[in-house]
Amino acid sequence: MSKTPVVAIIGRPNVGKSTLFNRLVGKKLALVDDRPGVTRDRREGDATLVGLNFRIIDTAGYEDEDAASLPGRMRQQTEAAVAQADVALFMFDSRVGLVPLDEEIARWLRGSKTPVILVANKAEGKAGADGILESLSLGFGDPVELSAEHGEGLVELFDALLPYIEPEKNAAGEDIPHGLDEDEEYAPDAPLKLAIIGRPNAGKSTLINQILGEQRLITGPEAGITRDSIAVDWIWHDPEREHGEDARKVRLIDTAGMRKRANVQDKLEKLSVADALHAIDFAEVVVLLLDATRGLESQDLRIADAALQEGRALIVAINKWDIAENGSSLFNGIRGALEEGLSQIKGMPVLTVSGATGKGIDTLLKVAFETRDTWSHRVGTGELNRWFEKAVEANPPPAPGGKRIKLRYMTQAKTRPPGFVLFGTRVDQLPMSYQRYLINGIRRDLGFGAVPVRLTLRAPKNPFDR
Structure with a gap:
């Protein structure tokens, strides 16, 4: 299979790169705000444009700063994106016109080996006419005039990309449809969707860089560097598997650090936290990363509870x-505090890792795959009800007000997370303590371990209700 073409969007801050990225991937994946410098890490997504399928990279705004500074480290990520791209979209704001930084970027691009397509954004109407005329001096030919916000000019962008990206065809000569199905059925060889969450400066990006073996994400002493949730596809070679079968696909998701809600006042930080919570929704297994130098804090328990409320399998890693x-x-001490603070889940995996040295990473990934298998487990109805009859016989439900609650049978309605439906009469009066008794038994006896299990109560309709 041929390599998927890669297209990088570059330009100075706040010219609309993330807006175009979101339009091409068809989702609001990248954070967008009026202030410059929102994007920091390079974000990738699968894009489609009139039958062209390619990998699109949104980059941080290019700034001419010292390499050791945060803007300098952001620029290095942009340079790495251009180096791996088959073609670069150099975007400028046609309404503002060229500024010295645009000309600096153009000089740098002329020295690179990557082909460049000049893109004049915000070109709707005639407001950008002067800027478009001025851009001819950059030496990249006529710009593609478009409006990323309103979707104008995408056909012209298609024409400009066509020499670099061929439409994919199947055996019948038809275009191959594009897009990832987020609701795909579970398959053991499918990529593990693994999100890393935690407080700011817990070392999430450093850990992912160590896993990948490259400086893929920006790191540093400043808290809150990561803003977008960044997904990176990677292959883990499991040392416990035979050669040839050891390659296991992983989609690593780095998220913004989540502080206490009372401390989050800035609009952009609120967007970053919302994006992190959204990333949890699309993960299968979530790793709560703790800072060993700070221990477990109440905010860690809130973050963990948010993941469990979404029904995600949770692993705690002490970095x-x-x-x-x-x-x-x-x-x-951390294990004891977790048992007390997250009493709804017993026996949660607690591991130790080091993002600086790589210690414990293989163990973390091994446990993550095992946890996903448990989270995706389905038990047969016969086996489930044999267990259910024994559980009810060992501990019959109470009889509130002297009236008996009759529990009839149980079925597993779904997986990922495991969901069970309990049928019976007067189940609306079944105490929470008894429901916890059943859920804990399901986890303990039927192989669901320390993953969230949901129980729904159903009663038959009463024909005399009316």
């Missing part, structure tokens, strides 16, 4: 273990 002090007491 920076290479510099932790009093490791044994720290580990036992």
Whole structure:
């Protein structure tokens, strides 16, 4: 199978790169705001344009700053994106016209080996006519005039991309449809969707860079560097599998650090936190990353509870273990606090890792795959009801007001997360304590371990209700 073409969008801050990215991928994946510098890491997505299928990269606004500074580290990510791209879309704001930074970017691009397509954004109406005329001095030919916000000019963009990207055909000579199905059925060899969540500066981006073996995400001492949730596809070679069968696909999702809600006042940080919560929705397994130098805080429990409320399988990883002090007491203290603070889930995996040295990464990925298998497990109706009859016989439901609650049978209605339906009469009066008894038994006896299990109560319709 041929390599998917890669297109990078570059330009100075706030010219509309993320808006075009969202339009081409068909989803609002990248955060968009009026202020410059919203995008920091490079974000990738699968794009389609009139039958052209390609990988699109949204980059941070190019700024001429010292390489050690945050803008300088952002620029390095942009340069890496252009180096791997088959073609670059150099975007400028046609209404503002060219500014010195545009000319600096043009000089840099003329020295690169990547073909460049000049894109004049915000060109709706005649407001950008002067800027478009001025852009001819950059030496990239006539710009593609478009409006990323309103979707104008996309046919012209298609014509400009066509020499670099051929429409994919199937055996019958028809265009191959494009797009990922987020609701695809579970298959053991499907990519593991693994989200890393936690408080700011817990080391999420550093850990992912260590896993990937490259500086894919921007890191540094500043808290809150990550804003968008960034998904990166990767192949993990499982050391416990035979060669040739060891390649396992992983989609790693880095998220913005989540502070206490009372401390989040900035609009952009609110968008970043909302984006992180949205990333949890699309994950299968969520890793809550703790900072070993700070231990477990109440905010960590809130973040973990948010993942469990969404029904996601949860793993707790203690990062920076290479510099932790009093490791044994720290580990036992965190485990005990988790058992108390997240009492709805018992036996949750707690691991130690180091984003700096790579310690514990293979164990983390192995447990993540095992946890996904458990989260996707389905038990047969016969086996389930044999267990159910024994559970009810060992501990019959109470009889509130002297009236018996009759529990008839149970079925597993769904997986990912596991969901069960309990049928019976007067189940609306079944105490929560008894429901927890059943859920804990399902986890303990039927192989669901420490994953969220949901129980729904159903009563037959009463023909005399009317």
